[in-house]
Amino acid sequence: MAIYxxxxxxxxxxxxxxxAGRQNTPLTDLGVRQAHQAGRRVAAIGVRFDEVHVSPLDRAKDTARIIVERIGTPRVTTVESAELVxxxxxxxxxxxxxxxxxxxxxxxYTEYFHSCTGCPPGGESWPEMYERVRDYYEAVLLPRSRAGRSVLVVAHKYVVEMFxxxxxxxxxxxxxxxxxxxxxxxxxxxxxxxxxxxxxSAAVHDFGEIxxxxxxxLVAGAAALGVLAQLAVRVPVPPQAFSAVLVSLLAISTFFGMLRLHSGAVRGLGRGLRxxxxxxxxxxxAGLALVSLSPGTPGLLLGLFLLLPPALITPTLSLLWDGDYFTSVRQTVAASLVLPVALLLALWLPHRLAGLDSALTGYLGVLAGAMALPALAAQVLRRRNPIRAGSxxxxxxxxxxxxxxxxxGFVTFALTPAGADHAGAHPGLVACVAVVAAVLLGLRIASVAFVRWRKLPARVARDVFITQSTPNVFLWFAVVGGVGSAVADAATLLAPITACGFFAAMFVDEAVIVRRFTRRLRAAMADVGPAAPVAAAG
Known part of the structure; x- marks a missing residue:
């Protein structure tokens, strides 16, 4: 009979x-809905299971319980086995x-986790894992299947892969x-x-890991190449093309980023904002002061930069950089609802620039087409097909x-003035670089000082740093792209310089975080000693 x-x-x-490994960790809201969907799929197949073999860890047992309840098999025998952990x-x-x-x-990383001779320091070697799973299949599951019994096995990633x-x-x-x-x-x-x-498909997945x-x-390098390419070819990008490419690529990034967003994590938005x-x-x-009082376009653009909400990738950065995640989600969502209103109002203050209507159109287009709609589509997919969304x-x-x-690369190429003199000879270059560096560095210094003053927990502090130092710069690019041709080169130089500085700062932020993490990880690995070489399983 069947084994699933x-x-x-x-x-x-x-x-x-x-x-997680062998630590207990509960199912999320998405995990519960995935289990219910799995139960519906199993019920649709029409298999009536005689036995359910399950790992002793709660996340597997809870998944199995939901599936059994969903398919309505009251007399199923549950077998809990440590061999499936x-x-x-x-x-x-x-x-x-x-x-x-x-x-x-x-x-x-590949050697530790995905090599037949691999062994995480202090952990279970690949041959040990393979042999216990193989033995369980041959000694337990296969005889039951041959005896006419249908079996459901609920376990974990690496266990199912060994099967x-x-x-x-x-x-x-x-x-x-x-x-x-x-x-x-x-x-x-x-x-x-x-x-x-x-x-x-291994090459594709390896590319994804890299x-x-x-x-x-990669992002910082692409931004620099975009500037150099424009200085070399001097080809202006039409505003319509700029908006179309910006919205399309940013929509892809937003969609995948928002797939990971647990809607329940936004509960307590006020607490997250506070x-x-x-x-x-x-x-x-500071942003409103610059917008209101600055006599020139550079001050106006920098003021608008300070009014930006956090980038929608900040929850993803929190996951990548070991932040709290929930704090990042709440701050990002709350600020994304409030700060765009302030930014929109700031654009209507007395500084009336030529091209402002185009800038507002671009801003709203990015806000709706590249952020709101992809985020909504991602959340709808999470709700309607949680297994697919999770995959x-x-x-x-x-x-x-x-x-x-x-x-x-495209943004810096498009925003670099095509008709400007060579960047090294531009009279406003040094001033622009200095101002942009001061703003980006100031955001980081202020964030670090604030979290130390508040004595926030490490992961919450990291989320505050991420959300405060990673503004949604693409909204700003949409504004600059609309205004661009109407302002002097000295002002439009702010855009590519800010883009390069923004992406370079993200690279530096990650380098610092990874360096600190690496020191702790190496110390932990030294405590357990080097992993002994193991022979491949037979």
């Missing part, structure tokens, strides 16, 4: 981008996945990360297909990050 395998629904550790990740347990990748590098290798007859030396999605019911035939198809590891430097309210208020006051978010989220690479 299911990886548990999304857990809190999955949502927080942490290695997740792999022990050793020193990596409870650590941020992205920071681990960035700290050890792509090759070492896939065993079922497909793939040699351990050919193992690659199979990207098993949460809560998707998989028959043995499905496991065979996934195991064999992964070999064909993008995640190197994203800040965490950094004095800092936000000071920034808004896209977990395995393809790098696409949203990678969209920022061509976006950064």
């Amino acid at each position: 395998f299911i990886r548990h629904g999304e857990s809190l550790a999955n949502e927080r981008n942490l290695f 997740e792999r022990d990740f050793g020193v990596f347990t409870a650590q941020n996945k992205s920071l681990v990748k960035k700290s050890v590098g792509f090759r070492a 896939a290798l065993v079922v497909a007859g793939i040699r351990p030396t050919e193992y690659r990360d199979l990207k098993i999605p949460n809560a998707r019911p998989l028959a043995e035939a499905d496991l065979r297909w996934i195991a064999r198809a992964t070999a064909r 993008v995640e590891i190197r994203l800040p430097v 965490v950094a309210l004095p800092l936000t208020a000071a920034r808004v006051a 896209l978010s977990t395995n393809w989220n790098w696409v949203g990050g990678f969209a920022l690479v061509p976006l950064a």
Whole structure:
């Protein structure tokens, strides 16, 4: 009879981008809905399970319970087995996945987790994991199937992947990360297909891992190349083309970023805004003062920059940089509802620029087409098809990050004045660089001083730093793109310089965070000693 395998629904550790391993971590709201959807899919298949074999960890047991309740099989026998528990990740347990990748590098990460000879320091080796899963399949599951009993197995990512290798007859030396999605019911035939198809798509997934590891430097490099390319070819970009490309690429990034956003995390928006309210208020006051009192366009543009809400990628940055996540979500959503109104009103203050109507159109177009609508689409998908949303978010989220690479290059190319003299000879260059550097550095210094003054917990402090120092610069680009041709080159130089500075600052921020994390991780790895070499499983 049939054997079906299911990886548990999304857990809190999955949502927080942490290695859970054998630690207990509850299902999230999305994970619960994924389990219900899995139950509906199993019921639609029409299989009546005689036994459910489940890992002893709560996230697997809760997933199994929901599925059994959903399919209405009251007499099913539940078998809880320690052989189905997740792999022990050793020193990596409870650590941020992205920071681990960035700290050890792509090759070492692949060796630790996705090599048939790999072993996380202090954790379970790959051969040990493979052998216990293979033995369980051959000694427990296969005899039951041959005896005419239908079995459902609810376990974990690496356990289900080992079952896939065993079922497909793939040699351990050919193992690659199979990207098993949460809560998707998989028959043995499905496991065979996934195991064999992964070999064909391995290069794509490896590229995604590299993008995640190197994203800040890729984005900063693309921004610099955009400026250099415009100085070389001197081809102006029409405003309509600028808006279309900006909205399209930013919409991709927003969609994948918002797929990870748990709508329940926005509860308590007022509390999230109050965490950094004095800092936000000071920034808004400075921005309004510049907009109201500045005699020239550069001051106006910098004032508008200070009025920007946090970028919608800040929750993703929180996940990548081991922040609190929920604080970042609340601050980003709350500020994104309030600050655009202040920015919109500031544009109507006495400084009437030629091209302002175009700037407002671009601003509203980006706000709606590149942010609001993709975010809504992502949340609708999470609600209607949680398994699909979870799979896209977990395995393809790098696409949203990678969209920022061509976006950064295009924005700086389009905003660099095509008719300007060579940048090195431009009289306003030094002043623009100095002002932009002062603003970006000032935001960071103010954020660090504030979190130290408030004595915030480390992860909450990191979220405050991220949201305060990472404004939604693309809204500002939309305004500058509309005004651009109507102002002097000295003012429009602010746009490409700010873009390059913004992306370079993100690179520096991450470098500092990764360096600190690496020191702690190396100390933990030194405590358990070097991982002993292991032989590949037979």
